[in-house]
Amino acid sequence: xxxxxxxxxxxxxxxxxxxxxxxxxxxxxxxxxxxxxxxxxxxxxxxxxxxxxxxxxxxxxxxxxxxxxxxxxxxxxxxxxxxxxxxxxxxxxxxxxxxxxxxxxx
Amino acid sequence: xxxxxxxxxxxxxxxxxxxxxxxxxxxxxxxxxxxxxxxxxxxxxxxxxxxxxxxxxxxxxxxxxxxxxxxxxxxxxxxxxxxxxxxxxxxxxxxxxxxxxxxxxx
Numbered sequence: 097x098x099x100x101x102x103x104x105x106x107x108x109x110x111x112x113x114x115x116x117x118x119x120x121x122x123x124x125x126x127x128x129x130x131x132x133x134x135x136x137x138x139x140x141x142x143x144x145x146x147x148x149x150x151x152x153x154x155x156x157x158x159x160x161x162x163x164x165x166x167x168x169x170x171x172x173x174x175x176x177x178x179x180x181x182x183x184x185x186x187x188x189x190x191x192x193x194x195x196x197x198x199x200x201x202x
Numbered sequence: 203x204x205x206x207x208x209x210x211x212x213x214x215x216x217x218x219x220x221x222x223x224x225x226x227x228x229x230x231x232x233x234x235x236x237x238x239x240x241x242x243x244x245x246x247x248x249x250x251x252x253x254x255x256x257x258x259x260x261x262x263x264x265x266x267x268x269x270x271x272x273x274x275x276x277x278x279x280x281x282x283x284x285x286x287x288x289x290x291x292x293x294x295x296x297x298x299x300x301x302x303x304x305x306x307x308x
Contacts, residue, residue, distance in 0.1 A: 097264075097266045097267065097269045097271055097279060098266075098279065098280045099278065099279045100279075101276060101277050102277070103276055118254075118278060119278075121280070121283075122252075123251065123252045123283065123304045123305060124230070124252050126278070126280075126302065146227045146229045146230055148224075148225055148230070148232050148302070150208075150300065160204075165203055167205065170208045171205060171206065171208070172205065172206045172224060172225075172232070173203060173205045174204040174225045174227070174232075177229065194256065196232065196254070196302045196304075198229045198304030199229060199304065199305070
């Protein structure tokens with residue numbers, strides 16, 4: 097059985113946001129994003145994949161389709177295929193997010 | 203922007219586990235499972251969809267492919283397509299899980 101402990105999977109780096117893969121299959125990606133204060137994933141889009149961001153710790157300013165909203169731990173957002181999206185650690189503390197993408201980006 | 207607050211989305215019932223949909227697209231389902239002590243999702247399988255369970259609160263005994271393992275909050279498991287899987291609240295407290303399925307079960 098493939099299990100993962102999220103806290104043990106966390107990895108931070110001073111130069112950029114870290115994307116830690118939890119599970120990768122032909123049908124989905126499940127990742128942990130670890131952002132130091134001020135770090136970000138640039139706004140981008142992919143035509144054929146939907147993405148869900150869930151803030152696990154800290155606070156994140158999430159952009160979807162030109163709108164930005166600040167989310168706290170326990171809040172989630174959908175970035176539908178084709179919509180520009182990105183995330184930024186808008187807090188003074190480390191921020192972690194669970195990110196699921198389906199299907200994987202080819 | 204479609205956002206969800208997980209705590210506000212929780213719903214429990216005395217007769218059976220509650221499955222609360224957070225996001226449904228053509229490519230994925232993202233649900234919150236809410237289980238009172240002793241409640242369970244029966245072991246089942248689906249040939250074409252992968253599933254990820256993440257325990258958010260409480261403890262869950264998760265079965266995948268004939269093996270059962272107890273997971274605590276912050277632990278996740280992959281149930282690959284075709285493998286029998288299910289979940290049971292093995293604790294004395296309420297248990298919630300984030301569950302992602304891709305693609306949706308047809």
